[in-house]
Amino acid sequence: QSVWGYDSENGPEHWHENYPMAKGDKQSPIEINSKDVQHDSSLSAWHASYDPGAAKTILNNGRTCRVVFDDTFDRSVLRGGPLTGAYRLRQLHLHWGSADDHGSEHVIDGVKYAAELHLVHWNPKHGNFAGALKQPDGVAVVGVFLKVGKTPKPEMKRILEEIDNIKTKGKEAPFQHFDPSILFPKSRDYWTYHGSFTTPPCEECITWILLREPIEVSPDQMARLRSLSKNGENEPLCPLVDNWRPVQPVKGRIVRASFK
Ligand SMILES: NS(=O)(=O)c1c(F)cccc1F
């Protein structure tokens, strides 16, 4: 039984075989068309208050590069925007392509970015992360688009420097004293809609908050991300790239914008 992945034999077209939610009506990612977006003036600003001391480790799980945070209490939280209450930061990870013209999961007016950063938070009113997955208001993910330009994003350096220590699947390294809000762009403008995990089990528990302004990274920074391998140590080299799910049917969902 092949574990899910992004290859032709275990990729997004196969996920529904083991994870029926993958064919649900509120799946993510989606394409956002500005003409269909509804400006909602009642949407407030979102606020992240993260404790740098909550950062714990960085790991390569063969499918992405993930930074894990201590979420045993309200230590690093996201509130406001479309959310009710404080959601705890649990992990961040990225999705990226094999070239600069694709890699993001959400697509904006036909534009695919080189990568997409996801900061995953869960609603503590549901007890734990596993419980939150079963609730429509269980999880909140902030998505930040990465575009390639001339100027490297110095704040990405911390993550990219650690990559040399987690080159292969299963590798983990300490990752402390890190406040991921330094990765946010200047503008707080966002789109929000209700959707799902973009990986199995594809639970429809996510309030998506997608930032309109991309952050810029350099070609070298993207090359570094693409230097991760999905294979384990001493296995044949298999570059970890194109770990993104294609856009899913919107099925009548409304995407709201915090901006005009
Ligand atoms: N991509 S995503 O942000 O939907 C996501 C989660 F929220 C949680 C776990 C894995 C994962 F990939």
Ligand SMILES: [Zn+2]
């Ligand atoms: Zn993700």
